[in-house]
Amino acid sequence: MIQFKNFTAAFGEREVLKSMTCNLTGNSITAIIGVSGSGKTTLLRVLCRMNDRIENFHIKGNILIGGKDIFRPDNNVYSLRRKVGMIFQKPCVFPISIFDNVVFGVREVTKIPKKDYPDLAEKVLREVFLWEEVKDRLNEKATTLSQGQQQRLTLARTLAVGPDVLLMDEPTSSLDPESTAAIEKLVISLKNRHTILWVTHQHDQAHSIADRVLVLKEGQVVDLPAPIERQENPSSLEDVLYNS
Amino acid sequence: MTAITIEKVVRVFIAGITFIIIGLLVSIFSIMFIKGFPAFHDDFLFAESKDFGRAGGVFYQSAGTLILMTTAVLLSLPVALGSVLFQTEYLASGKFKTLLTQLTYLLNATPTILFGLVGYLFFGVYLDTGVSWVTGSMILAVMILPTLQVSLREAVEALPQKYREAGMALGLSRSSQIRRVILPQCFYGIVTGVLLGLARAAGETAAIMFTATTFSGIQFPQSFSDPVPTLQTHILILAQEAAHPESIAQAWGSGLVLLGLVFILTLMAWLIRTRVVMESEL
Numbered sequence: 001m002i003q004f005k006n007f008t009a010a011f012g013e014r015e016v017l018k019s020m021t022c023n024l025t026g027n028s029i030t031a032i033i034g035v036s037g038s039g040k041t042t043l044l045r046v047l048c049r050m051n052d053r054i055e056n057f058h059i060k061g062n063i064l065i066g067g068k069d070i071f072r073p074d075n076n077v078y079s080l081r082r083k084v085g086m087i088f089q090k091p092c093v094f095p096i097s098i099f100d101n102v103v104f105g106v107r108e109v110t111k112i113p114k115k116d117y118p119d120l121a122e123k124v125l126r127e128v129f130l131w132e133e134v135k136d137r138l139n140e141k142a143t144t145l146s147q148g149q150q151q152r153l154t155l156a157r158t159l160a161v162g163p164d165v166l167l168m169d170e171p172t173s174s175l176d177p178e179s180t181a182a183i184e185k186l187v188i189s190l191k192n193r194h195t196i197l198w199v200t201h202q203h204d205q206a207h208s209i210a211d212r213v214l215v216l217k218e219g220q221v222v223d224l225p226a227p228i229e230r231q232e233n234p235s236s237l238e239d240v241l242y243n244s
Numbered sequence: 245m246t247a248i249t250i251e252k253v254v255r256v257f258i259a260g261i262t263f264i265i266i267g268l269l270v271s272i273f274s275i276m277f278i279k280g281f282p283a284f285h286d287d288f289l290f291a292e293s294k295d296f297g298r299a300g301g302v303f304y305q306s307a308g309t310l311i312l313m314t315t316a317v318l319l320s321l322p323v324a325l326g327s328v329l330f331q332t333e334y335l336a337s338g339k340f341k342t343l344l345t346q347l348t349y350l351l352n353a354t355p356t357i358l359f360g361l362v363g364y365l366f367f368g369v370y371l372d373t374g375v376s377w378v379t380g381s382m383i384l385a386v387m388i389l390p391t392l393q394v395s396l397r398e399a400v401e402a403l404p405q406k407y408r409e410a411g412m413a414l415g416l417s418r419s420s421q422i423r424r425v426i427l428p429q430c431f432y433g434i435v436t437g438v439l440l441g442l443a444r445a446a447g448e449t450a451a452i453m454f455t456a457t458t459f460s461g462i463q464f465p466q467s468f469s470d471p472v473p474t475l476q477t478h479i480l481i482l483a484q485e486a487a488h489p490e491s492i493a494q495a496w497g498s499g500l501v502l503l504g505l506v507f508i509l510t511l512m513a514w515l516i517r518t519r520v521v522m523e524s525e526l
Contacts (some may be wrong), residue, residue, distance in 0.1 A: 048413065050409065050412060050413065053336060055336060055337065055338050078415045078416070078417050079415065080415075081412060081413060081414070081415040082414070082415035085413060085414070086409075086413040088406065088409065088410070088413075090406070092406040092407065092409070092410040094407070094410070094425075094429075095429075104414065104424070105414030105415060105416065107424075108414075108415075108416050108417075108420040108424060109414065109415045109416065109420075154410070157414065158413070158414065161414055161415060
């Protein structure tokens, strides 16, 4: 369970999230949509405290994950990031082998013995449906993979460090339809073990994969009407998205 | 005057300036080559100098130059890299970062003779290292520190943000981030910076002339308190002996060796930097 309690995030004077209060259920997929600049990415980044080092960035209020305030001074930010993994819009693999990419975080942040790395790599690569495609080329550079494969590899790398929450910032925006479908299928398969937040611009995608769709507007979140309600009242979608 | 005419005039003006710069460089290289090449004989690079430099080669002078350059870079590199990592990875305040950057540029612009003077008073007199290759290396290390710092900072800052964020998102601590992400990804940039630092050290003369070098009497330093012969000192002393054409010829030859050394280091730095740019565009 993720709870935003009267949470405000601002860059200098400009408040991106404004006194936001909202509960997100665990082990589910929540899609977040909204116009460009509405704060979708900021919402994801505050959950793993990726904006901490931005000089004029500041917050008010609380975010609780599993009942713990993630901004408490005694909270270890590195442990938080292991538990709250983030997948970016464009896949970023390191120019090292596929295998080394998968265990990149594991080497530093877990105490898993080195002899168990191959089994772990196989497990997470199977989870992201990539094992069959790369099992014979694990020592090749990861940069030789296609964009879709690279995105699944970054997901495998994140899963290897054992996160509870997955934050996905438009992970399919740079992919072809086939790779997009593969990632969507994969994310649906992961929701039983992870709480997933998925930022997207595609409303159809949001409804097809998510248990709940939130619209971020003027720094606040509102639930998007369910598809059936939108069919009955077509103007309800526009009302939520664009009207104050 | 129409806009097109103005553009043509500006283009001709800029092209003229470019050709002047290229011309200067080509002239220097040509003169050095024409004057210096006759001094090259079979073992000019590998023979000991003889007859007070009027004959023989420049082996020990080249070795002395390399000893000073390498020691200076070895001393300067950890300090420069440490300050770069502090500035880019740990320091949060943008204003303080800017202040540090400006101070580095200021240090870079300080006349080198001042480094020599202050360096000799501090290392040579206060720390009692005397006129020795150790004193010279330490002075050179301080002198090339800003050059090295600027080159390394540029290399680290050029690292695409996506790599840093990928490491952060996996929960890497800052030290792990430096060890696993920053240093490996910036490796070629750091090597480029080191080569530029070496080239800068090779080009410095004033500060080491009276603090670290000798013209004759020493081949390789036998202790920390020995001075070393260097190409720079060799050129200066020989050039003062205008009455002896052999000395002048040897000075040109030594100059060509020094120029070649700096040219090779700069060329290597440029080639590696080109590779870094190509990789960052992948």
